[in-house]
Amino acid sequence: MNDITIYIIDDEPEMVELLSDVVELAGLNVQGYTLASKFFEKVIHYNPGDILLLDLNMPEMDGVEVMRKLSTQQNQPALILISGTDKGLLSAAEKLGKAHNLDIITVLSKPVNIYNLIPLLNRKNITAHTDHLSNYLNPLDSSLTKADLHYAIQNNQLVLYYQPQLEISTGKLTSVEALVRWNHPEQGLIFPDRFIPLAEHSGLIGDLTSWVVNETMYQNQQWLKQNLKMSVSVNISADDVMSLNLPEQITELLNNNSLDPSSLTLEVTESALMGELVTSLDILTRLRLKGIKLSIDDFGTGYSSLSQLHKIPFTELKTDRSFVDKITTDSEARAIVKTCIILGHEINMKVVAEGVEDQQTWELLSNLGCDIAQGYFIAKAMPGDVFVDWVNSRNL
Ligand code: C2E
Numbered sequence: 001m002n003d004i005t006i007y008i009i010d011d012e013p014e015m016v017e018l019l020s021d022v023v024e025l026a027g028l029n030v031q032g033y034t035l036a037s038k039f040f041e042k043v044i045h046y047n048p049g050d051i052l053l054l055d056l057n058m059p060e061m062d063g064v065e066v067m068r069k070l071s072t073q074q075n076q077p078a079l080i081l082i083s084g085t086d087k088g089l090l091s092a093a094e095k096l097g098k099a100h101n102l103d104i105i106t107v108l109s110k111p112v113n114i115y116n117l118i119p120l121l122n123r124k125n126i127t128a129h130t131d132h133l134s135n136y137l138n139p140l141d142s143s144l145t146k147a148d149l150h151y152a153i154q155n156n157q158l159v160l161y162y163q164p165q166l167e168i169s170t171g172k173l174t175s176v177e178a179l180v181r182w183n184h185p186e187q188g189l190i191f192p193d194r195f196i197p198l199a200e201h202s203g204l205i206g207d208l209t210s211w212v213v214n215e216t217m218y219q220n221q222q223w224l225k226q227n228l229k230m231s232v233s234v235n236i237s238a239d240d241v242m243s244l245n246l247p248e249q250i251t252e253l254l255n256n257n258s259l260d261p262s263s264l265t266l267e268v269t270e271s272a273l274m275g276e277l278v279t280s281l282d283i284l285t286r287l288r289l290k291g292i293k294l295s296i297d298d299f300g301t302g303y304s305s306l307s308q309l310h311k312i313p314f315t316e317l318k319t320d321r322s323f324v325d326k327i328t329t330d331s332e333a334r335a336i337v338k339t340c341i342i343l344g345h346e347i348n349m350k351v352v353a354e355g356v357e358d359q360q361t362w363e364l365l366s367n368l369g370c371d372i373a374q375g376y377f378i379a380k381a382m383p384g385d386v387f388v389d390w391v392n393s394r395n396l
């Protein structure tokens with residue numbers, strides 16, 4: 001141990017505990033606090049190299065107040081700012097810290113990627129313990145590597161499952177959402193929550209998205225041959241909406257497959273739009289100009305402002321399933337979904353409810369005027385060929 005100390009202030013005890021464990025495993029001293037006032041009571045002097053990991057959103061004294069107070073002290077630790085809210089806020093806080101002459105090492109959004117954090121803590125001798133860490137942090141996923149995922153994308157180990165979306169007023173099939181899975185040679189079928197974050201962190205998400213879009217178009221053509229005409233939705237990630245040639249890439253794929261741009265909907269989550277809004281606005285507007293439809297996914301879980309929503313030419317709004325699955329029992333969830341429906345219609349968007357698991361929910365959504373439903377009540381996601389049988393068996 002050397003005499004550098006890493007301080008942590010975060011109102012969530014679990015977060016303090018997790019970050020403390022990471023710092024300790026990295027071989028450094030750590031002191032964690034859930035109250036900023038306690039921190040200021042106890043710590044009055046810092047050594048060179050000391051770092052404070054500071055959560056911005058805290059009820060008692062928030063991170064901005066902590067920075068202001070630090071700036072009045074004799075000497076200060078360097079800072080890493082952490083926040084669960086939007087990136088815009090983080091960068092505003094970073095500017096504010098710099099204006100106070102504080103040494104801001106970086107800003108991190110929650111959930112914190114520990115692998116990004118470790119090298120920042122001690123720029124001299126940190127890497128020794130990281131092997132140890134990978135098992136500790138993510139016992140399940142340490143078995144999935146970037147190289148394997150790269151291989152999987154190149155060698156068709158990925159497969160798409162399709163989940164139907166029905167128009168509530170008529171019960172007709174309008175569209176499907178393509179959901180990716182990894183058919184892993186040893187581990188079997190792996191769900192996206194286990195490898196999309198890896199794709200995003202390792203720079204493979206662009207390749208993955210291209211594969212998904214391409215495969216979707218191939219499948220859509222097969223369905224057209226069987227007289228099944230519908231729109232297909234594909235999920236895209238934050239990095240994709242930062243890639244300036246995405247609209248051209250997708251248009252080329254559509255042309256190569258002789259498909260109409262309106263047969264494709266791209267689903268973007270609210271949180272994906274939190275980065276560089278100008279860049280994503282540019283890309284999304286050009287996608288829309290080319291006739292591709294845009295859906296705002298997991299709506300209600302992020303922090304997009306109404307004016308922001310209005311600037312982006314979305315055609316569809318998907319209310320998050322964490323609200324939808326409670327609307328028959330929880331009046332607050334019902335109010336949220338109802339508001340989403342009214343809001344969506346007000347700005348000319350179709351509203352999709354995902355996570356519809358029973359008849360009661362379907363009927364309530366129908367009464368609330370929701371346009372489209374998706375969920376286990378209708379069907380789980382299934383492979384493309386099974387999908388055709390499903391449609392036939394239901395006479396859709
Ligand atoms: P999502 O876009 O919100 O997708 C909906 C998820 O909810 C899917 O899980 C789906 O199977 C599940 N679901 C659908 N109906 C119900 C229901 O009635 N009840 C419950 N409990 N769950 C339901 P899945 O396939 O595991 O996908 C998880 C997430 O992975 C997706 O969430 C999406 O964010 C991401 N994802 C999936 N495919 C892709 C992809 O090709 N590219 C990218 N970037 N992300 C993807």
Ligand code: CA
Pocket residue numbers: 177235267297
């Ligand atoms: Ca989605």
Ligand code: CA
Pocket residue numbers: 297298318320321354
């Ligand atoms: Ca969703």
